[in-house]
Amino acid sequence: MKLLVTGLNGTLAPRLAQAARAAGVDVIGWDRARINPDDIQATQRWLDATRAEAIAHLAMGSADWAARLAAHAAERAMPFVFTSTAMVFDHEPDGPHAPDSARNARDDYGRYKIACEDAVLCANPGATVARIGWQIDPSQPGNNMLMALDQWQARDGCVAASRAWRPACSFMADTAAALLALLQQPRAGVVHLDSNAAEAHSFVAIVAALKARFARDAWILREHEDYRHDQRLAGGARLVPPLSARLPQLAR
Known part of the structure; x- marks a missing residue:
């Protein structure tokens, strides 16, 4: 092809x-x-x-x-x-x-x-x-959650993450x-x-799992509830694995 x-x-x-x-x-x-x-x-x-x-x-x-x-x-x-x-x-x-x-x-x-x-x-x-x-990607530049969180830490001195957002x-x-x-x-x-569609992890849980998985020890996690949204894309074709397959910390 x-x-x-x-x-x-x-x-x-x-x-x-x-x-x-x-x-x-x-x-x-x-x-x-x-x-x-x-x-x-x-x-x-x-x-x-x-x-x-x-x-x-x-x-x-x-x-x-x-x-x-x-x-x-x-x-x-x-x-x-x-x-x-x-x-x-x-x-x-x-x-x-x-x-x-x-x-x-x-x-x-x-x-x-x-x-x-x-x-x-x-x-x-x-x-x-x-x-x-x-x-999410360990190295790809652009609109990448992991890279964005690195930027938030560098800019704000912390990573602010809502418990009320299920991205x-x-x-x-x-x-x-x-x-x-x-x-x-x-x-x-x-x-x-959407790998989070079935498991429904909060943004805080995802950030904490990414911190552990990619050894982002410098991240200071600040939890809040300023943004509330269940953003999940339901009814998917099951073509992507759940987040816990990539982030075993989420399965614990």
Whole structure:
């Protein structure tokens, strides 16, 4: 299979590419410096020339770009996966959130992802929209929970964590493996990928487990209840393992 992956300069896409290559998949990336996604004719010529057999759209970009990629995949009956986010749901009403729960984001990012979801599924009803939570990885830069907690400690002298927040989150390697599985065995519609969905660990418990697992002895954990939200993405496809599989401290 030849797989086109967008967002290879981001956080999760490189892990997907790594997993795909390990499985013998030929991975090609989108070079925005060479092919502007807003240039419709140039992008279509390039897509035709690449002869990709599947597309994973992980890059930030317009809803129109997402729709055109989804339509291209539909016309050629190829698998198409778009990554969305738990942020399409506001904290009121509370979760856990099912795939068909009403999306009610109030912030710009959540609304942007809603627009992209709608554009993708309108252009390609057979597409997979994979909603994910906060990603965890020992080394990958970008929007990575472990790296963010390091930054909080350096900036604030502590890691503030709410006991009243049950975040949607997974290890990046597990999310990448799930996305690859969805490309190999497509599922139309919205799929939730959340390693905390069934176990429902609080953010405090997750931070404490990460501190022990990755020897972050310098972290000073400050517990609070200032943020209350069951953010979990329920009704998932069980394509990601539970958090306790990666963080045995959570099973105790």
